[in-house]
Amino acid sequence: MQSQSAKYAQFAVRKRLAKRIGIFIAEISLLVILAVISLRFGSVRFSTGEIINALIDGSDSTIRTIVVNIRMPRTALAILVGASLATSGALLQAVLRNPLASPGLIGVIAGASLSAITIMLLFPALTVLVPFIAFIGGLVSTLLVFTLAWKKGMSIIRIILAGVAVNAMLGGGTSLLSVLYSDRIQGVIMWLNGTLAGKSWDQVKLLLPYVAVGLLVAVLSVNVANSLQLGDEAAKNLGVRLNLARIVLCSTAAFLTGISVAVVGIIGFVGLIVPHVSRLLVGSDYRFMLPSSAILGAVLLVSADIVARTVFSPIELPVGVIMAVLGGPFFLYLLRKVRGYGH
Amino acid sequence: MISAKGLSVAYDKKNVVSNFTMDIKEGEIVSIIGPNGSGKSTLLKVISRLMNASNGVTYLEGNDVHRLPTKEVAKKLAILGQHNHSPSDCTVRDLVAYGRVPHKQWYEFSNYDDNSIVDWAISVTGLQEFEHRCVTTLSGGERQRAWVAMALAQKTKVLILDEPTTYLDVSHQLEVMELLKKINEEYKMTIIMVLHDLNQASKYSDRMYVINKGKLVMQGCPSEVITKKMLRDVYKIDAHISADQVSGKPLFFPLGLLKNKDTKEMKSKIV
Numbered sequence: 268m269q270s271q272s273a274k275y276a277q278f279a280v281r282k283r284l285a286k287r288i289g290i291f292i293a294e295i296s297l298l299v300i301l302a303v304i305s306l307r308f309g310s311v312r313f314s315t316g317e318i319i320n321a322l323i324d325g326s327d328s329t330i331r332t333i334v335v336n337i338r339m340p341r342t343a344l345a346i347l348v349g350a351s352l353a354t355s356g357a358l359l360q361a362v363l364r365n366p367l368a369s370p371g372l373i374g375v376i377a378g379a380s381l382s383a384i385t386i387m388l389l390f391p392a393l394t395v396l397v398p399f400i401a402f403i404g405g406l407v408s409t410l411l412v413f414t415l416a417w418k419k420g421m422s423i424i425r426i427i428l429a430g431v432a433v434n435a436m437l438g439g440g441t442s443l444l445s446v447l448y449s450d451r452i453q454g455v456i457m458w459l460n461g462t463l464a465g466k467s468w469d470q471v472k473l474l475l476p477y478v479a480v481g482l483l484v485a486v487l488s489v490n491v492a493n494s495l496q497l498g499d500e501a502a503k504n505l506g507v508r509l510n511l512a513r514i515v516l517c518s519t520a521a522f523l524t525g526i527s528v529a530v531v532g533i534i535g536f537v538g539l540i541v542p543h544v545s546r547l548l549v550g551s552d553y554r555f556m557l558p559s560s561a562i563l564g565a566v567l568l569v570s571a572d573i574v575a576r577t578v579f580s581p582i583e584l585p586v587g588v589i590m591a592v593l594g595g596p597f598f599l600y601l602l603r604k605v606r607g608y609g610h
Numbered sequence: 611m612i613s614a615k616g617l618s619v620a621y622d623k624k625n626v627v628s629n630f631t632m633d634i635k636e637g638e639i640v641s642i643i644g645p646n647g648s649g650k651s652t653l654l655k656v657i658s659r660l661m662n663a664s665n666g667v668t669y670l671e672g673n674d675v676h677r678l679p680t681k682e683v684a685k686k687l688a689i690l691g692q693h694n695h696s697p698s699d700c701t702v703r704d705l706v707a708y709g710r711v712p713h714k715q716w717y718e719f720s721n722y723d724d725n726s727i728v729d730w731a732i733s734v735t736g737l738q739e740f741e742h743r744c745v746t747t748l749s750g751g752e753r754q755r756a757w758v759a760m761a762l763a764q765k766t767k768v769l770i771l772d773e774p775t776t777y778l779d780v781s782h783q784l785e786v787m788e789l790l791k792k793i794n795e796e797y798k799m800t801i802i803m804v805l806h807d808l809n810q811a812s813k814y815s816d817r818m819y820v821i822n823k824g825k826l827v828m829q830g831c832p833s834e835v836i837t838k839k840m841l842r843d844v845y846k847i848d849a850h851i852s853a854d855q856v857s858g859k860p861l862f863f864p865l866g867l868l869k870n871k872d873t874k875e876m877k878s879k880i881v
């Protein structure tokens with residue numbers, strides 16, 4: 268009896284591990300396939316063979332130029348941004364222990380928007396500086412949220428409330444500016460809804476080192492994230508320095524989101540939904556959940572971008588809109604399918 | 611092992627523990643008893659550095675517990691709170707393995723050594739057959755044992771528990787108490803716990819501390835503490851006290867509430 272149940276248990280562990288590994292393989296394959304599709308489709312369509320030939324012997328220089336200089340950096344950017352935003356959301360959900368936590372909650376997106384929109388509407392001559400200023404604006408408003416939340420340490424509820432308040436104020440500023448300068452708003456709409464159009468290797472190079480550092484810190488804090496899920500006191504009992512952990516994880520999240528938003532504009536949906544999808548698939552252990560979130564974030568953004576630039580080609584849609592329209596129903600489907608989630 | 615000197619704790623300037631002093635030796639089982647709201651949980655949180663005291667110091671092996679790095683404390687002292695929750699898909703083994711976190715660098719994953727300690731904690735608590743079940747699907751007693759196993763996996767010298775047997779039926783209560791006794795005897799673990807069941811506290815503790823309205827009322831071995839006078843003063847009950855035939859430790863049987871002014875007033879309001 269005992270040995271039978273032990274055998275069954277052993278089987279259960281193996282099964283869970285196998286399932287997790289299987290899911291990882293599937294996620295990575297999906298990302299590779301989507302990346303290839305992303306290189307093939309667009310205003311002109313190439314076959315995989317044509318792309319490979321153009322890359323290897325460089326015979327067809329138009330294909331080469333389009334693929335290497337336009338589609339590759341765009342796809343790479345989608346992967347980096349998607350992974351950053353999803354990781355950021357996963358980190359915040361661990362710290363704030365709140366399923367509604369998303370990178371937007373700690374003020375980084377609202378701050379980046381307000382500063383970017385201020386530049387674009389009031390000082391159009393400085394538009395080249397938008398990424399830099401949006402990044403600074405995002406971090407400053409996150410800092411504001413932390414400062415407001417701090418009272419001999421940071422409690423979760425204070426972070427959330429301070430975030431909501433700061434978001435409301437900054438959002439009000441953004442709305443005010445859009446109303447006052449409604450004649451110029453056209454050029455800003457793409458940015459406000461997030462777009463990967465017209466991006467080159469320059470942006471990828473700009474983003475890559477920061478994203479690499481951010482993701483590294485995130486991956487290294489999985490033990491802390493796991494402990495935080497057990498509650499404040501249990502985490503502290505396990506030797507986690509609560510305030511330090513909160514600050515490091517929130518700042519990493521703000522940093523990853525800030526740098527992404529600065530380059531491609533506002534993309535909200537990934538950071539909220541992807542961690543949940545990932546949790547549904549591989550469970551809540553951050554050693555699996557966090558990497559899975561990063562991959563799925565990339566998957567989601569690459570596919571949304573493919574749709575954004577092909578369905579109404581040559582008109583490009585903002586990728587943020589596509590994501591909400593397609594990702595929402597998919598998430599609801601998963602939520603209904605996987606039993607026991609949310610109980 | 612652990613001593614507290616003149617501890618005072620306040621929530622929003624209201625003192626809930628005042629000038630509390632205690633001294634616990636290595637290998638002792640000590641229970642803290644007192645009515646609801648008397649400050650027991652608060653006291654445990656302060657001595658295990660989960661909360662700050664407004665006054666006084668707690669020493670763990672001679673060092674101020676609030677000055678030690680929190681991770682060092684986590685290797686020496688484990689505390690199990692009154693309310694615990696785990697993610698819905700966390701298995702018993704996952705939970706117990708979290709007990710190894712203090713012994714790892716923050717970026718380190720589990721290693722073989724960890725696995726054998728986790729195995730040990732699971733077998734001491736008799737949880738082998740539940741090892742791969744989700745904690746949230748266990749019964750209250752099994753769940754409590756899983757959390758105790760996590761604390762054991764921390765491999766600390768001191769284990770602090772807040773009402774480890776509340777919500778459990780009699781047999782599960784005894785199961786947990788026997789488990790604690792076994793851990794204490796076999797691994798020389800010092801155990802400090804809050805209990806509401808005075809007979810259990812009497813049966814299993816070497817010493818007891820009585821706290822009322824945040825103040826230390828008395829301390830001593832069970833037969834010194836469980837007295838008619840204490841039950842009258844602290845719990846406002848009338849009780850009959852006898853001695854356990856085997857251990858000689860005191861047993862009490864409640865006879866009824868004392869008829870004091872307050873209870874009379876309440877009754878007159880109800881009528």
Ligand SMILES: Nc1ncnc2c1ncn2[C@@H]1O[C@H](COP(=O)(O)OP(=O)(O)OP(=O)(O)O)[C@@H](O)[C@H]1O
Binds near residue numbers: 646649653
């Ligand atoms: N976070 C808090 N803020 C304000 N007051 C608190 C807080 N936690 C506890 N208290 C108050 O402090 C007092 C002591 O609480 P504590 O939880 O230590 O009591 P306890 O002895 O553990 O009670 P119980 O037997 O019901 O668990 C109570 O009056 C309680 O209302």
Ligand SMILES: [Mg+2]
Binds near residue numbers: 651652692772
């Ligand atoms: Mg209590």
